[in-house]
Amino acid sequence: MAHQVKRVSKAPLLVIVADMLWCSVRYEMGFRDYVVWDIRILNARERATWMTHPKAFRLNSSLNGADSGAIVGDKKRFLADFADLTRREWIDAADSSVDELRAFLERHPRVIAKPERGEGGAGIAIYEAAHVEDVATWRAELIAKDQTLLEEVLTQHEALSSIYPDSVNTVRMITYRDPKGQLHVIASVLRIGNGSVIDNFASGGVFTMLDDDGVALYPGVDKQSNIYLTHPVTGTTIQGFQVPYYPEIVAMIAEATTRLPTVPYVGWDIAVTPEGPALIEANHNSSVFQMKPSASGIRTGLLYRYRDAIGAEVVDNRR
Numbered sequence: 001m002a003h004q005v006k007r008v009s010k011a012p013l014l015v016i017v018a019d020m021l022w023c024s025v026r027y028e029m030g031f032r033d034y035v036v037w038d039i040r041i042l043n044a045r046e047r048a049t050w051m052t053h054p055k056a057f058r059l060n061s062s063l064n065g066a067d068s069g070a071i072v073g074d075k076k077r078f079l080a081d082f083a084d085l086t087r088r089e090w091i092d093a094a095d096s097s098v099d100e101l102r103a104f105l106e107r108h109p110r111v112i113a114k115p116e117r118g119e120g121g122a123g124i125a126i127y128e129a130a131h132v133e134d135v136a137t138w139r140a141e142l143i144a145k146d147q148t149l150l151e152e153v154l155t156q157h158e159a160l161s162s163i164y165p166d167s168v169n170t171v172r173m174i175t176y177r178d179p180k181g182q183l184h185v186i187a188s189v190l191r192i193g194n195g196s197v198i199d200n201f202a203s204g205g206v207f208t209m210l211d212d213d214g215v216a217l218y219p220g221v222d223k224q225s226n227i228y229l230t231h232p233v234t235g236t237t238i239q240g241f242q243v244p245y246y247p248e249i250v251a252m253i254a255e256a257t258t259r260l261p262t263v264p265y266v267g268w269d270i271a272v273t274p275e276g277p278a279l280i281e282a283n284h285n286s287s288v289f290q291m292k293p294s295a296s297g298i299r300t301g302l303l304y305r306y307r308d309a310i311g312a313e314v315v316d317n318r319r
Contacts, residue, residue: 001020001031001032001034001035002016002017002020004035004224004225005020005034005035005040007225008038008040008041008294009040009041011040016040019034019039019040020034023039023047026047027047027048027050027052028052028054028055029047029050029052029054030052030053030054032053033050033052033053033288035225036221036223036225036292037050037290037292037293037301038225038292038293038294041293041294041299042293042299046299046300048303049300049301049302049303049304050290050300050301050302050303051288051290051301051302051303051305051306052288053287053288055288055303055306055315055317056285056286056287056288057285058317059265059306059310059314059315060265060284060285060286062314063176063264063265063310063314064262064263064264064265064284065262065263067262068262068263068284069284069285071260071262071263071284072260072263072266072281072282072283072284073284074116075114075116075149075281076090076092076116076149078281078282079151081259082256082259082279085252085255085256085278085279086278086279086280087154087271087273087275087276087278087279088151088152088154088278089104089107089108089151089152090149090150090151090152091104091150092116092148092149092150093113093139093142093143093147093148093149093150094142094143094148095148098135098136098139101135101138101139101150102135104150105129105132105135106129107152108129108152108153109128109129109130110126110127110128110129110152110153111126111127111129111150111151111152111153112124112125112126112127112150112151112152112153112197113125113126113127113142113145113147113148113149113150114147114149114150114151115146115147115148115149116146116148116149123145123146123147124147124197124198125147125197126153126197153168154168154271154273154278155273155274156168156169156271156272156273157244157245157272157273157274158274159241159242159243159244159272160243160244160272162234162236163192163231163234163236163238163241164192164193164194164199164231164233164234164236165234166193166195166196166197166233167192167193167196167197167198167199167205168193168199168271168280169190169191169192169193169199169271170190170191170199170269170270170271170280171188171189171190171191171210171214171243171249171268171269171270171271171272171277172187172188172189172191172207172267172268172269172286172287172289173185173187173188173189173249173250173253173267173268173270174186174187174188174189174266174267174268174286174289175253175257175265175266175267175268176264176265176309176310177257177258177260177264178264178309178310181258183253183254183257184308184309184310185212185250185253186302186305186306186309187209187288187289187290187302187305188209188210188211188212188214189207189208189209189210189289190207190208190209190210190216190241190243191205191206191207191269192205192206192207192208192220192231192238193205193206194206194222194231194232194233195233201222201223201287204222204223205222206220206221206222206228206231206238207220207221207222207289208220208221208238208239208241208291209289209290209291209296210243210246213242213246214242214243214246214247214249215240215241215242215243216238216239216240216241216242216243217239217291217296218238218239218291218295218296219238219239219295220238221291221292221295225292225294227292227294227295243272244272245272245276245277248276248277249270249272249277252270252277252279253268253270256268256279256282260282263282263284265284265286265310266282266283266284266286267282267283267285267286267287268281268282268283269281269282269283290302303315
């Protein structure tokens with residue numbers, strides 16, 4: 001990670017490592033946070049404005065109930081509870097017969113297979129129904145790989161396909177529903193695939209921040225701190241992109257939050273189909289998204305939005 005920091009700093013590696021250790025204590029900052037957000041080039045006042053993953057993990061445990069992992073971490077339960085918002089059919093390969101699985105493949109030529117529980121896009125794959133020669137054998141393989149949750153692959157809005165067509169590109173919306181029931185959209189992010197069938201940042205995807213109208217504010221960045229003015233596969237310009245149906249996305253999440261009274265702090269993943277938004281999943285332990293200064297030209301982070309929504313005393317652990 002210190003070597004990656006050398007992209008924005010000429011300081012010796014030992015100085016960078018020492019500074020990373022100092023920031024982990026002074027600002028409750030993870031090493032990956034330090035790298036991704038160009039912390040090395042910022043002064044003390046600017047560094048103090050960044051939300052960090054350790055703070056976010058603490059918010060999950062302090063704001064969300066002990067049952068939050070079971071409620072939203074169980075993908076089958078989530079799909080059943082939010083069936084009217086997901087816009088797709090699904091099946092559990094382990095609990096279904098071979099005939100039921102065969103019928104599912106006949107209805108859906110492409111399916112996405114996931115672990116029932118998992119994060120960061122790990123264990124996800126897309127299968128073409130035409131390539132499945134023996135359904136019984138394939139079912140056994142899915143069970144062995146822990147890929148038993150099968151969903152139809154959504155058809156995404158053509159505008160999102162124009163950026164990158166080989167994954168369903170999603171909006172990550174980090175929200176907090178306060179005790180009075182008001183929804184606070186803390187951060188809104190467009191996640192875009194890059195050489196993969198999934199768009200997760202941890203799996204090589206690109207992200208950019210959205211404004212309150214769903215317009216991309218900056219170029220895209222990836223986990224290796226590469227900056228993309230245009231998508232490397234399609235050449236589509238990222239900054240200025242308008243997410244379709246954005247008001248409908250916000251309205252859908254406002255409704256969805258009312259169904260999770262014990263999970264007020266959530267990171268929602270939303271796809272956009274030609275007919276409107278489709279809820280993918282909810283994350284009770286949401287990641288943190290901010291735009292690195294070398295991509296945005298802005299040297300301050302989004303900690304203030306968390307403080308405004310949740311309260312500084314809670315975010316800063318002063319109570």
